[in-house]
Amino acid sequence: MTQSRHAALKLTVRVSPFHRLIRLELVRVKGGRVEMRLPWREEFRRADRSDWYHGGVLSALIDIAGDYAIASRLGRWVPTIDLRVDYLRPAKRGDLTAVARAVKLGRTVGVADVELRDAKGALVAVGRAAYSTSSRPTPDGAP
Amino acid sequence: MTQSRHAALKLTVRVSPFHRLIRLELVRVKGGRVEMRLPWREEFRRADRSDWYHGGVLSALIDIAGDYAIASRLGRWVPTIDLRVDYLRPAKRGDLTAVARAVKLGRTVGVADVELRDAKGALVAVGRAAYSTSSRPTPDGAP
Amino acid sequence: MTQSRHAALKLTVRVSPFHRLIRLELVRVKGGRVEMRLPWREEFRRADRSDWYHGGVLSALIDIAGDYAIASRLGRWVPTIDLRVDYLRPAKRGDLTAVARAVKLGRTVGVADVELRDAKGALVAVGRAAYSTSSRPTPDGAP
């Protein structure tokens, strides 16, 4: 993992309109381990009277972090084949941290594991996703 | 499915801050079939130079539609146990339509199937999710 | 779907030692729809005092039927990327029937949906699996 590749990935966090919509931050990429942070926003609540994250925010974060874990090893973006998320406990207000790593980096398929923790470090969700590593790069050179 | 229950669910689409963030619309609830629409927005693109939806938008939409399919049958909100999404082809700019229905409505677990189509009617993703039907209602009475 | 391809697939049901161990039968392959039958055996019970199938039998049957659905369309065997099974209700003694069809047949990935029914026609489990369609054929020419 070179510094320049980290920089390239960090850049992409910023240039993705969806990442900007949710204000996602890339914290660290090191040795195949990717750490991301999602700062809390009131817009992420599942209901007006709720203090809990909407599950859709968590699944999006898991998909993205897993993709970065594979991409950081391959040096290019890969499309998601499928995504699986297990919600372990309600995620309450506060920043979320996702840590992802590649479980497999094959010729045709990559698999990533992701752990999602709340601001107190409690595990709120785990995810696993498969990515297509044999696909042609996207025409727009984007994730 | 009474009209009043539909109204109650429609109301909740509006009162969820996350649903408002992505501007989700509930189109129809009939006989256990739930149809939702997500109008296209530039913020949903996966990259500035891309015309494709970010996968995180699709997985969130699938989770929500499945939840509504179970909730419309039970008359109350249920927490998601786990979510699985298969991305079948890139979803390009244009409105998305999700159609969800319950496959199982058990004493402890409900399972929903969701189909996601692009503006031309092409199937872009399928999802399946398990929901906890024996959980106590959320303290805030919200999804 | 030609008759000869059906014959080839039927042959393979017989030449797989694991298929013979569980005595799996291929019933029909038509238009991409694959139907398999697993005749009941006392060895499939989850416990000596139980009348229910062991879940491991159901998941194996779903994996196989899905693989055949993709293989029947491609004319060659494909390795499974991942498998997901939802158990909807206990499967009691009696023959099981699996019906599988391809949801996607891509250049790199195929996805199959499988429904598993008991002898009375009740849906006991549903499955979905992804298969690698770009993999080189197995050296032994076998599933």
Add this chain to the structure above:
Amino acid sequence: MTQSRHAALKLTVRVSPFHRLIRLELVRVKGGRVEMRLPWREEFRRADRSDWYHGGVLSALIDIAGDYAIASRLGRWVPTIDLRVDYLRPAKRGDLTAVARAVKLGRTVGVADVELRDAKGALVAVGRAAYSTSSRPTPDGAP
């Protein structure tokens, strides 16, 4: 984890007809970690000319090991809600070892993670499954 509970679980490995059919062995239960072994048999091959395990054997082993991980913590058997298996590389002839642990032990749902290794210690598959912890015990007191 008391010795008596381990003994009870070991007993059940023997009394399940399906476990006897595949000759599954319980190696160790300690601190919520369950280790199982499946001795190689020619009947597990995916084809007569193949040296590889049939995927159905792997998924069954993962489901069982995960169930034992939850059961060893709860002291009773729990039905599987859903099972997900990622096949990472072909599993060749030789004994398989499954190691499972609970990721979540909730009031209504338990989640287990399972790693499956071949005789050389290589990771051949990973699995995750959800189990219903609020279900009434099965009438036959069996897994």
